[in-house]
Amino acid sequence: QVQLIESGGGVVQPGRSLRLSCAASGFTFSNYGLNWVRQAPGKGLEWVTFISYDGTDKYYANSVKGRFTISRDNSQNTLYLQMNSLRIEDTAVYYCARDAAFTAGAVYWYFDLWGRGTLVTVSS
Amino acid sequence: EIVLTQSPGTLSLSPGERAALSCRASQRVSGTYLAWYQQKPGQAPRLLIHGASSRAAGIPDRFSGSGSGTDFTLTISRLEPEDFAVYSCQQYGSSPLAFGGGTKVEIK
Numbered sequence: 001q002v003q004l005i006e007s008g009g010g011v012v013q014p015g016r017s018l019r020l021s022c023a024a025s026g027f028t029f030s031n032y033g034l035n036w037v038r039q040a041p042g043k044g045l046e047w048v049t050f051i052s053y054d055g056t057d058k059y060y061a062n063s064v065k066g067r068f069t070i071s072r073d074n075s076q077n078t079l080y081l082q083m084n085s086l087r088i089e090d091t092a093v094y095y096c097a098r099d100a101a102f103t104a105g106a107v108y109w110y111f112d113l114w115g116r117g118t119l120v121t122v123s124s
Numbered sequence: 125e126i127v128l129t130q131s132p133g134t135l136s137l138s139p140g141e142r143a144a145l146s147c148r149a150s151q152r153v154s155g156t157y158l159a160w161y162q163q164k165p166g167q168a169p170r171l172l173i174h175g176a177s178s179r180a181a182g183i184p185d186r187f188s189g190s191g192s193g194t195d196f197t198l199t200i201s202r203l204e205p206e207d208f209a210v211y212s213c214q215q216y217g218s219s220p221l222a223f224g225g226g227t228k229v230e231i232k
Contacts, residue, residue, distance in 0.1 A: 045161075045169070045214070059219075095169065097169075108216070109157070109221060110157075110216050111161075112180060114168040
């Protein structure tokens, strides 16, 4: 079954860290660029970060640059998001999303497969 | 930076009716690089449309997209019970990627 499953969310205090994971199955993980997209309560979707199929290229939204780090393990079909120095405004459901380009190295910048998300709540 | 504004915020319609959802960009979206997604509570978002008018794999033909420049529309020709959801647009023609705030289509 083609799917993405996020985990690792929870309640964390401001300034602390959290690591999210996204386990992929049913497709050739190493061919695809991957993203994290978040949605704060009652708000629209917000793109957070992208990593290329082989992990060499990474891009971040200005709102998380310098605090969040995206990485991947193609041997384990898993995507990660290390979130440091968390802020109240980072509270959101975090989705793992696959770039629609199925050829390794290509990037379309829209997303054809999403997970159900994991909730991160930053609160004191 | 492109800002996408979706309207209306909520659309109340009955099954069988036609829905027209608007997505307006603060600047021209290059290359009609606009996508539409459907979201239901507790479910993964689903890609409906890319390139402003191309249906994604497996999407029924009652869903259609149109527009260019700064004005885009998602049309659902005849609403089915499973179509009541939140719809979001996304531009991917320039950095940073941006999403609209969403339109909720609810049962009247």
